[in-house]
Amino acid sequence: MDSYTDFAPIAARATPPGESALAVIRISGGGNALGDASDCGALKLLEKCFSRPAVLRAAQGNSVVYGWMIDGAEKVDEVLISVYRAPKSYTGEDGADICCHGGDAAPRAVLNLLLKNGFRQALRGEFSYRAFINGKVDLSRAEAVMEIVGAKGERALAGSVRRLSGALEAEINAVKKLLLDVVCEVELNLDYSEVDGVGSEDAGLPTKESVLAALSRLDHLLALYQTVKLEKEGALVALVGRPNAGKSSLFNLLLKEERSIVTEIPGTTRDWIEGWIEIDGIPVRLADTAGIHEAADKIEQIGIERSAALATSADFVLTIIDGADANPPKPPLQMPGSGLLVWNKCDLNPMPDNFCLDGKRCIAVSAKTGAGLPALVKAIAKELRHLAGSAEEGAAAASTGDAPGTDRQRSLIASAKTALQETLALSDNNAPLDIIAPRLRDALDALGEITGEVSNAGILEAMFGNFCVGK
Numbered sequence: 001m002d003s004y005t006d007f008a009p010i011a012a013r014a015t016p017p018g019e020s021a022l023a024v025i026r027i028s029g030g031g032n033a034l035g036d037a038s039d040c041g042a043l044k045l046l047e048k049c050f051s052r053p054a055v056l057r058a059a060q061g062n063s064v065v066y067g068w069m070i071d072g073a074e075k076v077d078e079v080l081i082s083v084y085r086a087p088k089s090y091t092g093e094d095g096a097d098i099c100c101h102g103g104d105a106a107p108r109a110v111l112n113l114l115l116k117n118g119f120r121q122a123l124r125g126e127f128s129y130r131a132f133i134n135g136k137v138d139l140s141r142a143e144a145v146m147e148i149v150g151a152k153g154e155r156a157l158a159g160s161v162r163r164l165s166g167a168l169e170a171e172i173n174a175v176k177k178l179l180l181d182v183v184c185e186v187e188l189n190l191d192y193s194e195v196d197g198v199g200s201e202d203a204g205l206p207t208k209e210s211v212l213a214a215l216s217r218l219d220h221l222l223a224l225y226q227t228v229k230l231e232k233e234g235a236l237v238a239l240v241g242r243p244n245a246g247k248s249s250l251f252n253l254l255l256k257e258e259r260s261i262v263t264e265i266p267g268t269t270r271d272w273i274e275g276w277i278e279i280d281g282i283p284v285r286l287a288d289t290a291g292i293h294e295a296a297d298k299i300e301q302i303g304i305e306r307s308a309a310l311a312t313s314a315d316f317v318l319t320i321i322d323g324a325d326a327n328p329p330k331p332p333l334q335m336p337g338s339g340l341l342v343w344n345k346c347d348l349n350p351m352p353d354n355f356c357l358d359g360k361r362c363i364a365v366s367a368k369t370g371a372g373l374p375a376l377v378k379a380i381a382k383e384l385r386h387l388a389g390s391a392e393e394g395a396a397a398a399s400t401g402d403a404p405g406t407d408r409q410r411s412l413i414a415s416a417k418t419a420l421q422e423t424l425a426l427s428d429n430n431a432p433l434d435i436i437a438p439r440l441r442d443a444l445d446a447l448g449e450i451t452g453e454v455s456n457a458g459i460l461e462a463m464f465g466n467f468c469v470g471k
């Protein structure tokens, strides 16, 4: 990507193209120490293409101005402009959100007008980058903005909102505080040993408690990430079983729409079909597969192979047994390693109490009447919690407030942990303090990189380059 080289006034669409009532074009630039002189700031430039320049000039920050975007004498679109004045804005600069009509043509015309009048098209993440540079947010909060935009489910959203409120930043700062105290103590001892001319060969850390406490807090954060990842990315759950067991019927029932074709003809589903649902706040990518059996037809055989491959990569499977096909029903062709056994068609043939296959309990449902569906959903929720590494209902949601939200944050926490483990190992071997101290500082640097206290152009560009345009 191009670099964020200047602080010129920038403009970008903040809403995606497509049919909509309204669209937002965002602008930012100037009005603070880093920006250009306010003569060529974003609001000044905007005056040139707005029907009521004097009103805009007089507008206070956080107020809304009505008017037209104009190209000379020609009206381009009727707009409402939310005016922000530095430092009270998302970026910390002067800026505005121009709310114009939606669709494709109007926002494009407004953006082109801005570009013609001195604005530069914003790069990906450039607004958030400026917010970070101007001290409006730390890196974990800037990332949380992106997480919110990408959140698929209610829990992922809640976790991101907590990170945006600074939960992770606060936890990281608390761990850093613990380590800074140790670093101070170590530096002090190093100074003394120089003054006294005493060698520091047999030093080791004066106290290990703070390092141990920091380690355990980092471990906790890493454990929470398993849950966060599941909440963000969701789980793949595949419906498998013999043809005609009712996989597609159950798939449609769970999805609450007629997605998969259902017939009494075995082999109706030839390839896998998927849809997203949310269970217990966790996104689930549910996949209906072709029934596994000896297929006569070549196309069906390929479908079966593809379905089998998908089932292998699933987080867990729901194996559907046709409760009405025989008494007792035929067991599945493959007993699943993980997941749930479902006795379908209980409306035709009720499942005997506590029916098990291979020692595994079955859940009775009817995809036709919906009987047993709540119990099945509950059982799926339990499997999901198991995947998330938490046993209690709601525990994941309650505990991920200070969890890392991105792979970047997770790997920095892991680096800090490694550095602390090495610190302790060196200390246990009575290594001199001047050998131990750099490892402690490595841990602090890794943590500082999470919040952005320690950063360089490469880190920032890699991070903000993942953002979308207009954010």
Ligand SMILES: Nc1nc2c(ncn2[C@@H]2O[C@H](COP(=O)(O)OP(=O)(O)O)[C@@H](O)[C@H]2O)c(=O)[nH]1
Binding pocket: 241, 242, 243, 244, 245, 246, 247, 248, 249, 250, 261, 262, 263, 264, 265, 266, 267, 268, 269, 291, 344, 345, 346, 347, 348, 365, 366, 367, 368, 369
């Ligand atoms: N009575 C009854 N029929 C069902 C039930 N579930 C599916 N069926 C019927 O069983 C047949 C096969 O269903 P389908 O969902 O296509 O099975 P698939 O091959 O496993 O995908 C269709 O005729 C469905 O209407 C059920 O719970 N009760």
Ligand SMILES: [Mg+2]
Binding pocket: 247, 248, 249, 260, 261, 262, 268, 269, 289, 290, 291
């Ligand atoms: Mg089917």
